[in-house]
Amino acid sequence: MGSRKNIENILKEIDVFVLPSLSEGLGLSLIEALVSGKLVIASNVGGIKELIEDKKNGLLTRPAHVNDLHNAIIWVLDNKEDAMKIRNNSLEWIDRNRSSFDIKGVCNNYSKVFEEINKKN
Numbered sequence: 001m002g003s004r005k006n007i008e009n010i011l012k013e014i015d016v017f018v019l020p021s022l023s024e025g026l027g028l029s030l031i032e033a034l035v036s037g038k039l040v041i042a043s044n045v046g047g048i049k050e051l052i053e054d055k056k057n058g059l060l061t062r063p064a065h066v067n068d069l070h071n072a073i074i075w076v077l078d079n080k081e082d083a084m085k086i087r088n089n090s091l092e093w094i095d096r097n098r099s100s101f102d103i104k105g106v107c108n109n110y111s112k113v114f115e116e117i118n119k120k121n
């Protein structure tokens with residue numbers, strides 16, 4: 001699909017957000033999906049594993065393991081009630097951590113990091 005600017009419109013049309021990354025930093029698209037209330041299936045790499053706790057607020061799969069990804073998608077289809085619980089947990093997690101993702105919270109966190117670096121130098 002390439003670069004898109006209407007992500008919120010796309011997210012409105014899906015039920016499950018799948019991010020089969022081989023490597024990933026923080027994953028802005030992942031955060032957007034969580035904030036939009038989508039159930040997330042993602043690879044257990046990089047910053048993803050710091051945001052998603054398997055079967056708590058999303059599903060994690062091993063990177064480059066197509067069978068894991070397939071099984072996670074099938075699990076969601078076969079276990080809709082449990083999948084909705086995970087989705088609801090992710091919404092609660094976002095609510096508890098919202099300040100970490102808004103612009104003021106991010107700026108404050110960066111300021112703290114820069115202050116710590118300055119103290120060490």
